[in-house]
Every structure is written in C-alpha cells, then in structure tokens.
Amino acid sequence: MPPNAFIDRAAAGLLIVLTALFAAREWGAGVPGGIVEGLTLAVLGLLGVNVRLTRKAFILVGLALTLWLALAGEDWLGQARRGLEKAAFVASFFVALSSLRNVAETSPALRKGGAFLAAQPPGRRYGALTVGGHLFALLINYGSISLLGSLASNAARAEADPVVRGHRTRRMLLAIQRGFIASLPWSPLAFSLAITIALIPGATWAGAVLPGLGTAVIITMTGWAMDAIFKPRLGRPPPKREVEGSWSLMLPLVFLLVLLACAISGAHFLTGIRVVGVVMVVVPAIAAVWAVIQRIGLGREGSLRGRARGYVTGELPGYRGEIVLLMMAGYIGTVGAPVLQPLLVSLGFAPEALPTWAVLAILVWIVPALGQVGMNPILAVTLISPLFPSPEALGIAPSAMVAAITAGWAMSGATSPFTATTLLIGSFGGVSATHVGLRWNGVYFLVATAILTGWVLLYGLVLG
Template sequence: MPISLSKTPASPPSLTDRLIGALLILITCLLILKEWHLVSSGLDYALVPAVTLVVALLATQVAPGRRFFVALAIALSLALVWRVEGWQPVLLNAFHSAGFIAAFFAALATLRSAAQQASSIRAAGNFLALQPPGRRYLALTLGGQAFALLLNYGAIALLGSLATAAAADEPDEEIRTHRTRRMLLAIQRGFVASLPWSPMSFSIAITTALIPGTSWGSVVLPAIGTSALITLTGWALDTIFKPKLSHPPAPRAAPEGSWALMAPLLILLGLLVVSVLILQSLTGLRIIALVLLVVPCMAAAWALLQKREGNPPLRERARTFAFTELPAYRGEVTLLMMAGFIGTVGAPLLAPLVKASGFHPEDLPPALVLVSFVWIIPLLGQLGMNPILAVTLIAPLVPAASELGVAPEAIVVSITAGWALGGISSPFTATTLLVGSFGNVSARHVGLRWNGSYMICMLLLLSAWVLALGYLIL
C-alpha cells in the first residue's frame, strides 16, 4: 500500500478520469446549493443523474470487491421498489446520501491536496515523530488529531511514513521494533480520537443527520470527553506496559526545531474552527453545509499562498486536483458512496424482517440500547461492514431518544464512540490497513493483537461513559 500523501499518477488523466472528476465537482456544487438553501427545487433532476453516472464510471475502474457493493445497491433498489410502498422518497434519500458523501469527501480532499504541498506541515509532522519516548505518545496522539482535521486518512500516511523513517534510523533491532509499534499505535489512536468530535469527520456528519434534534454544536463537548478517554487510556497503557528492553538504550539527540513548528498547523485549524462557528451563528446552517463551502475556500487560499514557494498557480492546481487527484480516490469514493446508499435503501427492507423475527428494539432496556452501539459497530467491522453502512442501516431501527429517556446527544455520542472503536479494531478499515502496512503486519494483527487489550479497556470505559452521559449528565 502506498504511503505517500499524494495519489497523483504520472500519466495524463484519461477521458474517464476527467468525467469522474467533473461529476464529483458538480455533485459537490449541487450539494452546496442544497445545503445553503440557494435553490429550492429542481436540484434532484441534476443530482440523481450525476450520482448515477459517476457510480457507473467508477464501477468500470474499481476492484471486483467494490463492484460487488454497486451490484448490491442495484439489487436492494429493485427489492425496495418491489417490497416497499412509497419507495420513491426512500430511493431519493439514498441518492442524496450517496451524493452528500461524495461531496463531503471531495471537499475534504481539497484541504488534503493543499496540505500535502506545504513544507510546514511535513516539518511539524517530523518534529512530532522525533520526540523522546517520555512524551512521544501524547505528541503523536494529539498531533494526529490535529493532522486528521486537515488530511483525514492522509494524517496516518504522513505521520506513519515519518515515524517509520525515524525508527529506521535506530540501529538496535529490538528498540526499533518496539518504537515502530508504539508510534504507529499512537498515530492510529490519535486519528480515531478525532472521529467523535471533528466537524470534518463522516461519523459526526452522518450521525447528526440521522438522529433528529442533534448538531455538531450540541454534541461536541460530550464527544470531546470520548476523545479524551481514547487518548488518555492509550497513553496510560503505553506508559504502564512500556516494553522492558534486554539492555539500556543509547542516548538520543534532541529533535531539531521547537514546538513553534506546530504554529502554522494550529493557526490553520483555529481559522477553520472560528470561521465555521462565526458562519453558523450568522446563518444558522448545519455544520456540514459550512464545511462543504468553507474547506474548499480555505484550500484555495492556501494554494494561492503556496505559489510563493514555487508551487504551480491555482488554476493548474485546481485542474490537477479535479481531473487527477480526485479520480485517484476511486476505490474509497465508491465504497463510501455505496455504503451510504445501501444503508439508506436497506433500512426499510430490514425493519419488517426484524419485526417478523419477534425482536423489538423498543422492548429492550434503554441502557442496553444506548450501550449497544459501542459494541455492535466494532463487531460488525470484524465482519467487513463499513461504519457508514452499519450506522445508516441500524440507526433507523433505534427507538427515539424520548422513548429511551435520554437526550438525543447521548445516542450520537454512543454511535460515534462505536465508530471510533471500529476504526481501531476492524481489519477492513483504512486505519488498520495503513498501520499494518507501515508495521509490516496484517491489519487483523493490528486490530486484535496490537489493540486487543486496549479495545477491552475502551469497550468498558466508553460503555460507562455513554451511560453516564445518558442518565447523569445530559
């Protein structure tokens, strides 16, 4: 698996790639118009054909495993038409879900494209990777959360490549092996710790859209509590169970530079958060609507500033991004879009089957329902189910927050906590695949061996946390 942030192929883009890129940009623009309420009607006549065509083009270029999800989406759509009365709104919602996921991915990719060209970002990552053992875990975990906002999964690629390069300079094989594993786990856990609270994570964007009465602003504080538990528990286990070496390590030189190297990253993140909060107070729009527009604008401004460093002009950068970089994510885009589509179409097909089986979620103890997401999402991840698919499929079956006697924010925190644990343990997620590739072990080894005891601790702690939120705090 490649470890570079850039996925730009050397050859010129094909006609198919150009069409895919143009359609993804079109879908993003349509979703911005919809979310900003700039067009009241008629968007579906453009959105549905655009989503259909881009999926058809993507299906010609992706691996058979990704094509299976496209075929499954088609089969479930036919079953929906056959079995469910009033299927039209459900199918339209599925197209909206797939389109939103494509637009959200494309918007985040603009910032990733700008960040991968910035020397200051790489310098900050290198400084974190070279920290001494006493503070390296926390540095990489907290830094990984900051990088995740800019780079998404690219944060693991960047920090993972820098960490393994730093560890490779260690001549002692025993120390090098332990150092590589500990740094990679810190980076992975830092990334997943951002999922419960980041306004630019799919977990927040999708879950707040599925649970009525919630928004990023209403869940961010308890979600930061989830992130703190993920971070501090990992740091505590790393410190308590520090590997015992057969001989004392040689003294290490202090890393070059200072914490001032983190300033550009922190300033950028501060600008992003402040601009989103100000716009939300002025417009009252959902946070995801703001992200769809603010992030590409910030990326464009950043690319303009980078021209001073000898990078290509904005027009060339935009052309490369649209027709080369975006289509290069064809596998990820196909999987994510189909996960949202299948979950939306599959939920009304699953509900009658659940009732016919005699299982009634509303009859379960409310506390059990609240905790179940923390456990079910990672469990389904072991079976290969993407968290987007799992959440969109199961969330409609959950009793309303009023029936459970809890605030709806507690349900969101429970779902996003399970989403984060799925990212730690599932051998099918990008996080474990990337970490495994850097550590030269399988993704299943990362999820079950490297993170096994950590997962047990987190399942128990986060179960207690969501119960406390549901019945004591919120």
C-alpha cells in the first residue's frame, strides 16, 4: 500500500474513533479530555500530509497564533485546548453527517424524487426546487446541491434554445441554493446552528428553532418573489413537456425527515443532552439501518462490508481538505479571538458601548462581509462572537443573538465566492463563484439581508 494511502486510511480510522469518543462524552461517558485533544492533533497531523498548500497554510496560521499567545504571556495552553475541543467537535459533527450522506447518495428513491422536482414546468419549478432543496438539505446537507444541481443541469440541457437554457439553468440553480441556505438558521444538522449555539452563552436549539424558521421563511419567500417579479419575458415560450411521476415520489424523503425530527427532538427532550450530541449518535444509527435496508434491495451489489470499506478508504479521505479547513477554522477562531481583541481595543472599537440594536444589525451583516475577503463562516463566527457582549449584558434572549448570526451565515452562503454553496452552483452553471455571489445573488442579498435585519431586530427587541 502506498504511504499516502496508508496515511489517509489511518486518518479516517482516527476520525471515526474521535467521533465515537466525542459522542460518548456528550452522553456522559467519562472520556478524559486529553485523549480527545490528542486524537485531534493526530488527525490534523495525518490529514495535513496530503492536503493542498492552501490547507496546510491554515495549520501554519494556527501554530503561529498559538506561539503568539505563548510569547504574549497569555494562557496559551488553556486556549489551545479549547481550540482543539472546537476542532474535535467540528470533525465529529462532520463525520456523523457524512455517514448519512453516504447512504442517501445511493438511494434510488431520493434520486427519483430529485428528478421529479427538476422536471417541473416553469410555473412551479422555482418553488418546487426551493422547497425540495430545503428538504434535501435537511437530510444530506451540501449533498443536496450536488444531487439536485446535477439533475437540474441535465434537465436544462434538454432545451434547444440557448437563451432559454441559460435562463432556466440560472433560475433552477438559484432555487436550489436558496432552499439550501434557508436550512442553515434552524436545522439541527446544520454547522451554522450547532456552532453558534455552542458559542453563545445560554443558547439552545429549542430556543433558536422558532426565530430560525422565521429567517428561513424570509429567505425562501424573498427569493420566490424576486424570481417571479424579475423572471425573463420570452417572446416565444418553450413548449410544455409532460412531467413523469407524481408528488408521491417525495414521500420517502418526507418519511426520513419525520423520522430524523422525531428521533433527534425526542432524544433531546427526554435525555436533556445537547442536540449536537444527539445528532452524533442518532444520525449514524439511522444511516446504518438505512444501509441494511438498501442491502436487502440491492443484493450483493449493496454489500455492507464494501460500503464500509469505501467509506473509510475513499469517501472520508476524499474530504480531507474540507475537514482540515473546517477543523482549523474552529481552532483559529478560538485562539485568534484573544489576539484580535487587544488590537481592536487599540483601534477604538468598543462593541460593549454600542446599543443593542446596533450589535444585532452588525452581526447580521458582518459574516457575509467577511466572507467576501475569504473568511470561512466558521472562522468568522468563532473569531468575532467573543468580541461582542453576552446576550445577558445586552438584555436580550440568547436566541436573538443566534438568529442574528445564523441569518448572516445563511446570506454568506449566497454571496461569498469562497463557500461550498457558491462554488458548487457556479460549477453546475458554468460560471465563477464570484459571478454567482455578486451577479446572480447581489440584489437578492441586499433585499433579503435588509428584511432579515428588520426581522432580527423585531425578534430581539420585541418578540424575544
């Protein structure tokens, strides 16, 4: 076996062990913190061998910030341990979600449902793909863009007129993207909500879900309204095509979502364990049962041993660059905040002197603004959230601050040329991620973010 392949497999194996230990600790098992932190270092060291230079740079930045803290006489060891804890959480959450995505991507039922959505006639195509993209995102996260984006692109290629084909491709892909980002403020399987809740004192998923749903409605309805108002007027409408199948093709997806919702919320309320800890156990368990069911339907082609081998030797190592980026974003944000705070104070930035409404408004806009200069949302939120006063000091509910941050995180997913959403949409649309973020979504961003700012202020200052 080549050395690089051995290193990848070792890293994947340690990632699974790390996830199991982190989940066990969330459920009350006595797992010493040093073991989790040591495993996290080992995972980063192994994954860092085979990633691109840009990903290695994140590891070097993390080391430089740790050295800076040590030379400045700060509690660098304690801060580094908190950073490794955040990195371990991010990695474990990613592995848990990827186990479900691995099984979902081989489901014939989900693919048929996605194809049915992509084949809808123009009058209801945008709405169908927005809602469908949202539902698929709840189940398979970024896999929803990959699945529906490929189906939408293939459906658009069937159009002979290049002008109609271009408009159709753009509108279908934007519907999928906006459906996806609408899941970020409330889904228990979204990194945005899981990380923000972990950072804001007193925040819980139960408290954040209702304002998050309000944010999701604004994101989807604003997109639908703008698509309807500004849709291209064609001199010769394309001929109508018959849609094969019926809405019953969506029932497997709805069943899985109901199962996930009941299992996660039920375990959370019955045990009192954090939602992220519940997700790390429930999601892989559902994925395992689903794999067994697929094995029954596929016969020898669905070998569980082959699937597990492919997951450890192929799929998880294939995410090495993304995992390093996410883990280091969590680490850099944690150790970088103590470095950044004195610098901002020296420049006269004093967020504790700002009125509450200004803090909430800034939190909505700052994450997408930082996304334009290449800052990952995990890094941005982890870095800036400790700089602002706590919800208690501001006199607002923790859920109000969560709503502000996750609203900004969602809009960063629509505009930042460095996020996976815009990169994937651009690849399917044959344009750059910058084109997607600024040309396709620029006006939408300004309108939606302005409305979201009003919603966050209304919730934070009145309803919350």
